[in-house]
Amino acid sequence: MPCTTEQQLVTKSLFKLFFLQLLAEGEQAMIEDPDYEDEYMDTPFSTTILETICKLQEKRYLQQCIAIRKSEALLHLVLGEYKAVRPELFRIYHRVMPATFDTIIANLRDNPVFHNNSENEQLPVEIQVAVALHHFGHFGNAASIQKVEIWAGLGFGTVDLVTRRVMAARPDAAIKEKAMMWVEAHSCPAWHKGWCMVDRTLVPLPSWPAHFGNTWYDRKRNYSLNVQLISTPDLQIIDYGVGLPGSQHDTTAWKEPRIPKERATLLGAGEWVWTDSVYPLQSWCQAPYKRPEKDIRENATYNFTLSGVHV
Structure with a gap:
């Protein structure tokens, strides 16, 4: 279930405050003399709230984003050395033995979902399947996209995308x-x-x-x-x-x-x-x-x- 972001919570609170202030200003205007004008009257507080909401929506995040340092070294270690000489460690990460992994790759390599006409080539099928199997083989916090992306050294959206590709691959x-x-x-x-x-x-x-x-x-x-x-x-x-x-x-x-x-x-x-x-x-x-x-x-x-x- 998607969680509510801090920006959404603040925006919701400001909208409530805006409508309450708008009602209060309307009641105040009915009480005061409509013919009375004050050239030094400040901008209504409701307008200030609305301007704050607009500025808030111009930003995607309330705080400055700090890039997460990641590395693909562990992913390549698992697909290289562990797969070749330490199959028991390979199985810990992907829940299958190297021979089964190679069979999966052979069946999926030519699937259209892993090929496109874009100038940006997809990741090798081996890496996409490895990330998906690592994702499938864990539960709880260990299966969160953020933890998988740190392990694989990939972006948040990339992990989600390659997982969906592997699930979408169908038998020919x-x-x-x-x-x-x-x-x-x-x-x-x-x-x-x-x-x-x-x-x-x-x-x-x-x-x-x-x-x-x-x-x-x-x-x-x-x-x-x-x-x-x-x-x-x-x-x-x-x-x-x-x-x-x-x-x-x-x-x-x-x-x-x-x-x-x-x-x-x-x-x-x-x-x-x-x-x-x-x-x-x-x-x-x-x-x-x-x-x-x-x-x-x-x-x-x-x-x-x-x-x-x-x-």
Whole structure:
């Protein structure tokens, strides 16, 4: 939730004072003789307040900004020496091993979101993904943009921008075809169009939220966020939904990602999403056939095949 800046608080207080002073001056004018004029009369105090508000709005900050000294040395140390000879330290910063990191880079390198026609070239994909993974892998104060920018030696806006780019990167046709081939190899040809899966994960909060705190209390007795993740079989996240409290049921939380909202443009004809039984049953959001009762022997093959893909 965005916080109110000091400038906004001061401006709000001055506006209140301005309107109160304007009312007081109006009442005073009704009491005094309208024909009486004093050439030495001072400027109304309300005008002075209004001029102060205008001068205040001309400045972005009330105090002079002091540049934060930063360095990219630690970022390059992690991507260089730690990645090559100390993979356990690399994993501390990015939550993945170097081999997994290289696979992510290979899948995202050619994505259009990392290329533009601007004269100002983007940062290398490795750096953008490293910053995003460092951001994703922490919570609380450690995940604040300011702390990430100091660690990476980048600007505040740059950290936010590269994180959004990584989240916006979507699988291309080759990755989609690879996912379909995997599903078909682990199930049957009729199910190959179910190439993406959705499930809920709970992200624990460091403390009890101040606003509507009880609504964040989940079934695992933690205060958390309900995060919906849609991924390919190789666990590449292609869509997500965040912001709802941990107590929110998946039936409602499922409406947050883009795929349920824009299925016609994001999924091809006949394509569907693997879910479990807590999600709303829709023709494109389930296994293609209603799951039979598990205690019938003839259904063992079906259940084994279904769980082999979804689990």
